[in-house]
Amino acid sequence: MKLLIIAGPPSAGKTAVTRQIIRHFTGTKKIAFLKIDVVRAFEDEELRQEFGIPAKKIYSGDLCPDHTGIMVLQDAIDWAESLGSDIFIVESAGLCLRCSPYVTQSLGIVVLSAVSGMNSPLKMGPMIALADVAVITKTDLVSQSEKEVFREKTKEVAPSIDIIETNAIQGTGLRYLMRSIEALPDIADRKSIMLRGVPPLGVCTICVGKREIGWQNHFGVIRKLDHADDLFRGD
């Protein structure tokens, strides 16, 4: 079974890309789908209805959705394999951009929207840097100039990433994504699947529900406005 992890900010077009993948492989491959989201998601029902494929969702609720994804992924792979799936698509909630849900033995696809502002790739870091493929959607809506600048900024974050520009609703230009999926090897050893990157530090007093603002009110990993760079020190 091939594993695809699709990430990207909200409204970038992750589900539109997922639909094109399912449409392309319908009839030749068995596909299963999992959506991870926070409070509400409809993709599983829509895709089940539209394509008749097994589809599931999980709500993270108070937990970080990417954290949830990591927790449930092993079970989810078991579920998809038990159905005899050839391709298992996991679509992330697409929230804080700091995490990167891609794992080894999978194809990591980041979906970015060309209308989201030309500097947006630079703000995303690991969500782009650890992906294999960047699918840039809505390129039909922006000028050639902005499209080219967006592309260059994406490359700045991940120089060797494969860039695919598309109008995902029409599916133009997605042939290379389909080829990458066809060329992707099956999961070799699911027990050894690892996250590709280290997630940000998240074990903190805010996570456990303290609502006061300001570092003075917290303990554990804290940070002041001045005289601190990317290095975090415990207090």
Add this chain to the structure above:
Amino acid sequence: MRTYFSLNSHHVSMSACSIHEITILPGHDKHGNPEQFDRIVIRPGDTISIVGPTGSGKTAFINDIEVFAQNDTATGRTILVNGEIPAEEFIRDPSKKPIALITQNTKCLADMTVEAFLAMHVRARRITEPDIVPETIELANQFTGEQIHKNCRITSLSGGQTRSLMVADAILISNAPLILLDEVENAGIFRERVIEVLKEHCKSVIFVTHDPLVSLLSERRIVMKQGGVEKILMPEGREVHIRDMVTRLDLTLCRFRERIRAGELLTEQGFPV
């Protein structure tokens, strides 16, 4: 053709230099009937119009070119570059793609000045030509009656100014040898001048259009029906009288438009020009 190197040689990119011919091989229409043409060859300086009713496959036709279809799109067409299956890098790496596509949906979203916007594009393409930004603004001003200033904000430009700037940008900065314009005629740009400049710069251009003037100014007209190419018209001078008449009508309408803008009552004569 002669002007190609003299006018434009200082910023012809490698990919632009190496393309002298794009060939479209037939696919099939929506019902699977094979298209009735042998091949369509596009060379630098060619102007082609794609016409036909809504849903006849005009946009799908230019999309096939834009993605270099290899009998792997809904239409089954194949696109060759210089008579051969295009190199993987043309298709794979969008920055090597020798095609600029401007559609009716295309917008400039960046809230920047015209000068900063173009400079940003120049940097992204790693062009060192120092005068390319003012040259591009100057060219854009040849396409529109409303002057574009380098300090104008992109977001406050009119539709016509934006299209003019995008076309000038595609010609000089993107330097794409093939430009696809999907129904941009309503934006109030000087279409004749655009076509002239595209020829001067040896760009090929394909218009998806319903506009009589643009259709009549093109050397070839591809007529679409039911998703396939129905026929290819080569007027070869037979439409010259109608073309001249439509050009005059268009000029008349342009002048009326300017006078209405200027707040005049159109009671005097002025028709036709």
